[in-house]
Amino acid sequence: MVSNDIGIWTGALFTIFIYSYFIRNKQNIAFRFAQSTVVGCALGYIITLVMIKNVDTLAFTRIAGGNVIYIIPVLLGLLVYAKFIPQYSYLARTPISIIVSVGLALGARGALETQIVRQVISTASMPLFGVDLITSLSSIIFIVGLVSASCYFYFTLNPNLSSKLKPVSTLGRSFLMIYFGTKFGATIMSRLTLFLGRVTFLVFDWLGLG
Numbered sequence: 001m002v003s004n005d006i007g008i009w010t011g012a013l014f015t016i017f018i019y020s021y022f023i024r025n026k027q028n029i030a031f032r033f034a035q036s037t038v039v040g041c042a043l044g045y046i047i048t049l050v051m052i053k054n055v056d057t058l059a060f061t062r063i064a065g066g067n068v069i070y071i072i073p074v075l076l077g078l079l080v081y082a083k084f085i086p087q088y089s090y091l092a093r094t095p096i097s098i099i100v101s102v103g104l105a106l107g108a109r110g111a112l113e114t115q116i117v118r119q120v121i122s123t124a125s126m127p128l129f130g131v132d133l134i135t136s137l138s139s140i141i142f143i144v145g146l147v148s149a150s151c152y153f154y155f156t157l158n159p160n161l162s163s164k165l166k167p168v169s170t171l172g173r174s175f176l177m178i179y180f181g182t183k184f185g186a187t188i189m190s191r192l193t194l195f196l197g198r199v200t201f202l203v204f205d206w207l208g209l210g
């Protein structure tokens with residue numbers, strides 16, 4: 001039996017509108033409407049949530065508690081909205097530059113820590129002896145893949161060594177291709193899982209065929 005819930009009907013119609021893109025492999029009125037509505041609602045919800053959290057919890061509550069230093073980030077945050085006033089739009093450059101620079105610094109620090117430092121630590125602490133054969137073999141393969149993949153990038157930039165150690169670079173390239181293939185396959189599987197979830201929603205929750 002078809003559902004009578006307005007929420008389920010809304011979700012079903014928007015799902016159909018979004019997937020209508022694949023009928024002629026191009027955008028249409030239904031797709032653009034659903035896309036704009038979903039993106040607009042999500043953006044509005046996020047902005048409202050962030051404003052309530054930051055202004056109330058991080059700003060007013062702490063300023064009222066005596067931490068007047070928080071007046072500075074509040075003023076910088078308000079200057080962002082000067083972008084919408086043409087004659088004062090230049091004032092928005094300062095807070096935006098601070099946000100971008102701090103975000104880049106935090107992102108670079110996180111990338112270095114997670115992708116380089118922890119990678120080296122985990123590789124150095126991998127058990128090779130005194131463990132079962134599968135664990136030892138996995139550790140050896142991982143170390144060989146890491147070293148050969150690193151050599152591939154280095155020796156590619158160094159022509160004098162690239163000819164002498166070409167087998168190592170080739171092995172590293174093979175490991176990289178395997179890694180990229182698994183990431184691509186995982187992405188495809190996640191998209192299929194999302195698609196099957198929407199089909200299940202349409203069949204069972206909306207049409208009630210289950």
